[in-house]
Structures are given as C-alpha cells and as structure tokens.
C-alpha cells in the first residue's frame with residue numbers, strides 16, 4: 439500500500455506554546471484546497487531517512503526541509519540530501535507563503551559553522567545547500583555567519599560543493615560582498631513571485647532589489663553560478679512569469695527553478711491555482727529558449743531539490759556553451 443503524506447498540512451509541534459506566526463494569527467482563514475493527484479508524495483519509510491534525521495538532531499541543526507514543511511523531505515532525506523538553515527529558526531520577515539517561524543530571533547550560535555561542517559562530513563555530502571532565515575536585526579544581515587559556515591565546510595570537506603540560498607540583505611551595505619568573497623559554488627536568491635504580488639506575498643522585500651542583488655553577484659565574480667526560483671499558483675499571470683524570466687536573464691542568472699506554491703496553513707496565502715505538469719513543461723521550454731543554462735520546472739520543484747545533480751548539469755551546460 440502506498441501511504442500518502444501531506445507534510446505541509448501536518449500539525450505544528452504540539453509542545454510548542456509560542457505561536458509560529460503571531461502576525462498571521464488574526465487574519466481570516468483561507469480554506470486549504472484538496473491537492474491534485476500530481477502533488478501527492480509518499481510517506482518516508484527508508485532507514486536512510488532516519489539516519490539523516492539522526493545526524494540533524496545530533497548536530498543540533500535546523501533544516502529548511504522541516505521548517506518549511508517541504509513535500510520532498512521523504513525523497514531527499516532518503517538520499518541523504520538536506521538543506522541546512524543557519525542563523526536560527528526564527529525569521530524577522532513575515533512572508534505570506536512561508537511556514538518558517540517569525541519573531542525576534544535569538545543570538546547567533548558560534549558553534550553552528552562547525553556543526554554544519556560536521557554534519558556535511560558525516561553524511562558524506564558531495565553538494566550542500568545552506569540557507570537561512572532573514573536576519574534584519576543584524577548589522578550584516580548574517581553575511582559573516584554565511585561566510586563562516588562556508589569556510590568550515592571547505593576546511594572539513596574540501597571536495598564538497600557549496601550552494602547558498604541567501605536572504606536579500608536589504609539595507610545591509612557590504613553584506614553581499616562578504617558572502618561572495620567566501621566563494622560558494624552557487625549563489626541562489628529566490629525572487630519567489632512576480633512583482634505585482636510582492637505587496638501581499640513578500641511585503642518586506644523589493645523585487646528590483648532582488649534582481650539587482652543577483653546581477654551584483656555576477657559583477658563581483660563572473661565565474662560564480664547564480665540561481666533563482668519562483669512559486670506559481672499565487673495568482674500570477676503567465677505573461678508576468680515570462681517577463682520575470684527576461685528580468686533574470688538581464689541580470690545574467692544561470693539557473694531558474696519554478697515550483698507549485700502549497701499553502702502551509704489556513705492563515706497563509708491561498709493557492710490561487712494548481713498549475714498543471716504540462717504548463718510547467720511549457721515554462722521550462724520557454725525559459726531554455728530565453729537562455730538559462732539550466733531550468734527546473736515541475737509541481738514539486740523546490741530550489742534545493744536535486745541540487746547536487748542539477749549543479750553537475752549546470753556546470754556541464756556552461757562548459758558546453760562557453761568552454762569553461
């Protein structure tokens with residue numbers, strides 16, 4: 439029998455008295471729609487899944503896989519692929535789509551860089567994705583800590599490739615430069631949605647700042663791979679998605695991910711549509727035509743899903759196109 443798990447609609451930690459999203463508590467409920475059959479995923483049963491869970495716990499780490507209620511956790515953790523979330527589990531922004539806890543974060547854990555590096559080594563990861571909550575409370579937005587984590591991984595696992603998925607470092611002058619100087623292999627920053635949705639979906643962010651951030655990465659280090667992702671099903675128009683692709687290409691972004699938005703709770707933004715697998719294939723075809731080196735577009739695409747395999751393809755695509 440195939441068990442279907444719905445990680446996004448799981449109950450929040452029962453023992454947790456603190457509300458996860460205090461800013462959303464008084465919002466009207468948005469009923470959660472039944473998902474189409476192409477969204478369902480299997481419940482995790484593999485022993486490797488448990489091993490991954492143990493490594494995460496033993497090193498006292500936070501993963502975006504768990505915090506965001508990612509539907510791919512069964513598949514990814516069964517292949518020993520996890521995305522580590524640094525700088526704590528509490529975000530200073532309050533995006534309408536996101537399931538990560540919001541509030542005032544605690545101090546940075548100085549042991550975290552080595553803890554992440556140890557977990558990477560124990561799991562024998564060839565490629566690792568490091569992301570974080572937004573830390574608008576810190577002078578550098580957490581950029582220095584990103585750099586420390588990258589250095590610790592390099593020292594412990596020199597052959598592991600590192601992908602960072604960063605916040606936008608809005609109003610944090612010099613922060614981006616710190617992360618780029620630490621030389622991650624891939625610099626990812628997600629646009630999340632089309633600009634017309636920003637006010638209601640990503641209110642603390644600015645679309646053109648995020649585009650500019652990605653462009654600056656290439657200006658600072660033309661060899662660094664850049665990547666961005668969006669969710670669809672948030673009420674965007676198809677033409678807006680195509681325009682966004684053009685904006686990313688102007689910023690010389692190499693890799694685009696597009697996945698279906700799923701609603702974490704009744705207090706989050708409603709799903710406006712379930713985009714069909716055929717529509718995703720159409721987006722992928724158009725994005726390649728616009729010049730991206732790599733595109734991943736499917737209902738369950740997430741920016742860190744298959745990140746290792748995708749990085750290998752990205753590298754091969756650049757060599758084929760540019761010879762380096």
Ligand code: SF4
Pocket residue numbers: 502503504508509510511512514515519520521740741742743744
């Ligand atoms: S897709 Fe990314 S966030 Fe989701 S389980 Fe896989 S590694 Fe974790």
